[in-house]
Amino acid sequence: MTRLFLCALLLPALALSAPPSAPYPGGIAVIALGPYAERPDVRFRSNPVLVTREEDGWVAVVGIPLDEPTGTATLLVGDQGIEFEIEPHKYREQHLTVKPSYVNPDPAALERIGRESALIAAAKNHFSSEAPPALRLQAPVPGKRSDSFGSRRFFNGEPRSPHRGMDISGGRGTPIGAPLDGKVLLTGNFYFTGNAVFLDHGAGLVSLYAHLDSIAVAEGDVVRTGDKLGEVGATGRVTGAHLHFATYLNGTPVNPALLLVPRRQ
Secondary structure (H helix, E strand, C coil): EEEEEEEEEEEEEEEECCCEEECCCCCCEEEEEEECCCCCEEEEECCCCCEEECCEEEEEEECCCCCCEEEEEEEEEEEEEEEEEEECCCCCEEECCCEEEEEEECHHHHHHHHHHHHHHHHCCCCCCCCCCCCCCCCCCCCCCCCCCCCCEECCCEEECCCCEEEEEEECCCCEEEEEEEEEEEEEECCCCCEEEEEEEEECEEEEEEEEEEEEECCCCCCCCCCCCCEEEECCCCCCCEEEEEEEEEEEEECCCCHHHCCCCC
């Protein structure tokens, strides 16, 4: 691998469709690559990265894992390494009370969780060759959006993994719309997420809708922006009805707020 000892150009905004660059754990680094003749092969931590074309050349849109150390990181472009800086970011704590079975599952539940984890991991890491039609998403429901992404969570006083999505308020039965064109990767009822839908938007951009009351699509369905995916509910590990909305880039969860079209002031 050839390492380029220069700082990558991190771009705050490249076009109307591009998300802002927020190069911190759980964020997105938007990195200019230059005018390659063809779409370059780009990888971060061995995972393929979404690459889109802009007026001045190709751009990598890199999801940064929540547990990624801050400091200098390397993006692999073909056989060349481009360095960029990952900035520190502080997340808050979140304390929740749920049924004890969702904190310390019994052996049967653990077996179920293990089976489901493989399916869910495959969906999150899915990478299709076709690029997304856009890189900004419409809100799947119109409710209040939480800022709990990345928060360190305690269930019944016990520490668990950070929150990897955005909770959006909504009463049971509220319709959920696709935020962008895509294809249904996976649906089902899972132990922690309850009724859930995963969408593939292309090139490693995947979205998740969890805790649904009902599901209105099937695996393999092609959906357009605004198509109904299901209805808000309270299935799985929840404290009440809401939509858990998550987004993934190159297999890692990133803050959905960075991809959503900004609210009108």
